[in-house]
Amino acid sequence: MPVVRLSQAFVPTLKEAPADAQVASHKLLVRAGFIRQLGAGIYDYLPLAKRTLTKIEAIVREEMDAIGGQEFFLPALHPAEIWKESGRWEVMGDNMFRLKDRKGGDYCLGMTHEEIFTAVARDELRSYRQLPQVWYQIQTKFRDEPRPKSGLLRVRQFTMKDAYSFDVDRAGLDKSYEDQRRAYERIFTRCGLDFVAVQAHSGAMGGSESSEFMVRTDAGEDLVAACPKCRYAANTETASSRLPAEQDGAGLAKPEKFATPGVVTIESLAAPPYGVAAKRQLKTLVYVGDEKLYVAVVRGDQELNEAKLQTATGAQVLRPAHAEEIPPLMGARAGSLGAVGFSKVHVFVDPSLADRKDMVTGANEDGFHLRGVDVRRDVLTGPHAKLAELRTVRAGEGCPRCDGTLDVFKALEIGHIFKLGTKYSESMKATVLDADGKAVPIVMGSYGIGVERIMAAAIELHHDENGIRWPLSIAPFQATVLTLGPEPELKQAADEIVKALSDAGLEVLHDDREERAGVKFKDADLVGIPLRIAVGKKGLAEGKVEWKLRGDKTVELVPVGEVARRAVERVRAGS
RNA sequence: CGGGGAGUGGCUCAGCCUGGUAGAGCACUUGGUUCGGGACCAAGGGGUCGCAGGUUCAAAUCCUGUCUCCCCGACCA
Structure with a gap:
């Protein structure tokens, strides 16, 4: 693995967080040199962020491919016509970025890609024998949010993994949906997130059923009602509850x-x-x-x-x-x-x-x-x-499924899966011939994951007063080596360790800057790389270096010759 | 869209009320001393004070307009 030397790398860390940052992930992403703001809800992703995002995407790809997903890359720039077919040109309202080309034609920037994928399916799929199909992409989405906020948590341009399933019937959709649900669980688990899948409101997507994947954090903007006793969990946009019975008097013969x-x-x-x-x-x-x-x-x-x-x-x-x-x-x-x-x-x-x-x-x-x-x-x-269920459930009300009491907490949506049914295939006339030779609308599902939100959610969940504590799977580097002094023997020892780690297949960030030890320790904590190897005079005198995991308080002295082997073991073991 | 706040060097901010030389800390450059948890000393570089009008002998400061950003609400896959 190539080594990145911090003396040459672009990692602009800050001692102070920007004044407008409120949530932990926003402050830390800026301070640790991952992101910079370009405009409201628009961010530059600097090299560290790009590394983490690439890792998240790789996990997403693996799990999508594992359930038979085929990766596409469809345009972000869409002619209005296709959105008019589904009716969402109007439905999306001000949330959609719209523009005109030189000829005055209407275009928009894609908020999501149901229409575009459905058009491909309509134009190319003819027979139930070609189904099911599971298509996905990792693409930039644009939404003109009325109020971008909280760093990467609510933005106007972001990366989404969006997948679509195409089946001949409901049973096929049920299976595709279940495949996605399981893949999502693996993806979020691998990214080090504690999450809950909750029943959700389908909103402008339409369809019969949907689940959101939520990370419990006060930085989130959704409210989830969950029963600690049974498995019931739902967004308060759909949650129901039991209320204690009220005793009414006989009343009057008429009002x-x-x-x-x-x-x-x-x-x-x-x-x-x-x-x-x-x-x-x-x-x-x-x-x-x-x-x-x-x-x-x-x-x-x-x-x-x-x-x-x-x-x-x-x-x-x-x-x-x-x-x-x-x-x-x-x-x-x-x-x-x-x-x-x-x-x-x-x-x-x-x-x-x-x-x-x-x-x-x-x-x-x-x-x-x-x-x-x-x-x-x-x-x-x-x-x-x-x-019709209309009221917002509140904490302390009864669980609708058992005799438990509902808890209500804030949560961040990191994924949402929908059973769309035939909403798009009907409006856009995407049909296939079934076994009886009859044209039937394709039964669709839609499955989204917010890539940056995974990164931000991981920080919300894993940080302390000193900085980020990346889960190993999505850390920008697996190990960082600090050279704690200008002495040639320290440099030489650090270089050897870096090479050994790198040869062993680890991604290493080498802090070879001419900085004092304190600066390096502070930055290492801030950036949050899981394994920190500090090469200092004292330890080296005994042929040892300091081994410290970002999440632990303890520092261990490890013989130089054993570092690489132990590091590999650690990385194989995960986290 | 309603309410509130803020735009002054790369970052955090002071100065504005009461108009008159544009400041501090951090960061950066150079030299020196330091060197294990964000060192110290010295000398430097860097700012059309968001933008446009206006008032005034004189505007970062007062007035008008406008843009941008943030927060609360509304809104929102």
């Missing part, structure tokens, strides 16, 4: 209007003189999904989860209604809304409310509420009103 001047919040109705507990109130919200209005009802103390409402409505794009859109529909302004007797648009009601009686809600008349509302009798009055 009764009462005056509540100026009361437009759950809190003020809960306060004297009204004293209606938030749990006894119905919160009525108006949303706009794909230009259509929807009403959603959750309990007063609960929070609507927009991803769940999106699932319920089937809308591609969902947003809260603007204040001025509400009165023409409801007859009252936000704060006095209710769904009693309301059937102008679809009404979605959280299932936990189905059997509740004696509830209080807005009267759809400014300044009035209704009491004695029986949800089934007064709200679920026809086909316009449907039960």
Whole structure:
């Protein structure tokens, strides 16, 4: 293996982290000389980062190839037409980078490649005999994130391994999906990540089922609900929970209007003189999904989860209604809304409310509420009103699968796999002939991994106050040798050890700079290479050098002649 | 998009309120002394103070506009 000499290498370490870095991985990647920022959510990957990313990609490739994946490399620049075929030219909205060519034609930078791979499949696949196919690439993706943040965790240009499976039927898809799921587990495990696979929301991808691979860290932006007792784990965008039963009174024969001047919040109705507990109130919200209005009802103390409402409505794009859109529909302004007797648009009601009686809600008349509302009798009055999971689960609520209690924690999404079904093959007319000679749409799956996120997640999980502690598998180098002084005998001994390690097949970073020992130790800790060999006068006098693993506190003296053998053993053993 | 903050040498920041010579630490260059956990001394190099207007005898500093970056929220495979 070639050796990299730090005196010649470009590894610009910093004593101080940039002021705008918040999370550990961002600070350390910058300080340790891995990345520099070019713009909001756009980063330069310097040589150390490139080495680690290449290693991650190699692991991904091996595991993709092991399940029969075939690597492609498709364009990042796409004509608009192909995105218009699937309908996602509109769906992606401002999140898509768009541009025009010199002739005025519309183009975009790829956010993902379902359309492009599906086009290849449509144009070339003819028979079920050619299936299944598993195709993948490692490609740059572009997403105009509204708010890039946290270093490499949320960016506008990043590398994704995206894979697509093409099967003739659902059973084939189930197997392809399972293959990917297992490959993902191997990939993340090999990269040194603790992760959980969770049930997820499919969002703009569409499809029937999806799982996210999550790393538990406060640097993440997703919330996962998990049961410590059984295996249940789900993104809060889809998680459900058991709520304790509420005791309702008999209520009234029909809802009764009462005056509540100026009361437009759950809190003020809960306060004297009204004293209606938030749990006894119905919160009525108006949303706009794909230009259509929807009403959603959750309990007063609960929070609507927009991803769940999106699932319920089937809308591609969902947003809260603007204040001025509400009165023409409801007859009252936000704060006095209710769904009693309301059937102008679809009404979605959280299932936990189905059997509740004696509830209080807005009267759809400014300044009035209704009491004695029986949800089934007064709200679920026809086909316009449907039960749908809407509320955001909270820590401490019951597990939906067992009698355990849910834990809710922040997590970072590093991979997401989807059963797409025929969404793209139908819209883009990708069919094959089945065994009966009938044209059937190809059944697809889509599988993504964020390469930089693996790197950043590894740091979030493995670092200390001195720097990064790379898992061996993705460290930029496996070993670093420090020459602790200018003496010729030290240089000579270090050179020999470096050569021995390198000849033994290790990737070695040799700190041969004319720096003081302290500087070298600090930088070595910062950069985080797993094995550190320090060649100093004291040890060398006895024919020994210092052996230290980045994760350990102890330093061991090892005879010069044994270093290479031990290092090889260590690397073979992993970590 | 709403709210907040910040743009001054490569990095971290002071100076701005109260206009008048552009500063510190780190980094860099040279020389010397050091040499096992981010050394010390000395001498240097390096800044259109984000950009554009305006006010003024005079603008890093005051005013207007604009761009960029960061944070919170909204939003988001």
